[in-house]
Amino acid sequence: MNFERALLCGLGNTGSALLPLLAALPGLREVVLVDRDRIERANLACQAGLTAADVGRSKARVHARRLRGLRPGLKVVAYEQDLARIPLGEWHGALVAGCLDNNEARVVLNAGAFRARAALLLDLGVRADNRLARVSVLHPCRAGSACLECSWSEADYSPARHACAPPAPASGASAALGALAASLAMLEIEKLRDSALEPVAREVVVCADSHEIFSSALHRRSACRFEHSALNLSTAPLSLDATTLGEFFHLASVRGATAMRVEGRFYHPPLSCSAGCGGRLAPGFRPRGGGGVCQVCGRPSAGAAAFQCQTVLAQAEWPPLLGIPLSRLGLRDRDVITLAAADGQPSSFLITLTSS
Ligand SMILES: [Zn+2]
Ligand SMILES: [Zn+2]
Structure with a gap:
């Protein structure tokens, strides 16, 4: 797999750590950044690439400038708005990385990736309470492949997983945990780029508290809330x-x-x-x-x-x-x-x- 376009959704704890790794991906020509939030002082300790002078500025714009500095010549597009408001075509053919902090936005991420046929969908997550870092690897262009919501239970749709009025509550995750999730995601991208193996939908979780690693294949579920339809x-x-x-x-x-x-x-x-x-x-x-x-x-x-x-x-x-x-x-x-x-x-x- 080769990736020319990437769509990076969310520039917080995990997204800010993934950005410099993505910037080094060979063959990449364009990166689209999406985040509606502004940088707060509390972000400086747990998000990568920020300075005190960035407080109050748009995350999308600050990280767009950072990305241009890391890789001059790369086309960078920054959306300072909700994921639901960006053009659906941004997902098409792209390496899509979701670095979001709520499941309401993940539903938008998943629908965009499958309806507009993204090349690859990665969804990252962290949990501070037991130091969990997760990446889900999904293949929207493969017939019958699992979507992100296929493995969700009713609890995943509960109001607690909903985006509250902005700003969303901080996850409390450290910069190290965000960097762990970002590294897991980037390693999956590198494996897909370097190998001719059959891509499999998969979830990988690392628990830094118990030193355990969990990995499971993800399968399409007919009772999934998403209709798994793609546009022609x-x-x-x-x-x-x-x-x-x-x-x-x-x-x-x-x-x-x-x-x-x-x-x-x-x-x-x-x-x-x-x-x-x-x-x-x-x-x-x-x-x-x-x-x-x-x-x-x-x-x-x-x-x-x-x-x-x-x-x-x-x-x-x-x-x-x-x-x-x-x-x-x-x-x-x-x-x-x-x-x-x-x-x-x-x-x-x-x-x-x-x-x-
Ligand atoms: Zn008038
Ligand atoms: Zn599904």
């Missing part, structure tokens, strides 16, 4: 600024398309301004209820926008939008557009930017 994905290189929605439909050439959606986004119709200025909010695909501003008075959208938005845009609503460039409809590099056709499987298109 093809790549559509185009210019978001120059290509209109109508031109995209022409390029996609899906016969008899009846509806479209942008994965992970909601279509907001051109609502009237809630401030009563007579203006309208531009239509577009955005996070639920978010992002739209009045074209006349500039006020942001009110609660009605969250109520009126929809995931699917039916063909009858397309005509007024056909002449609008995709960027003005809120589309971003690596967003995925899915077209449903009356007679067959939906087709999904990963938008990648051309240089023009």
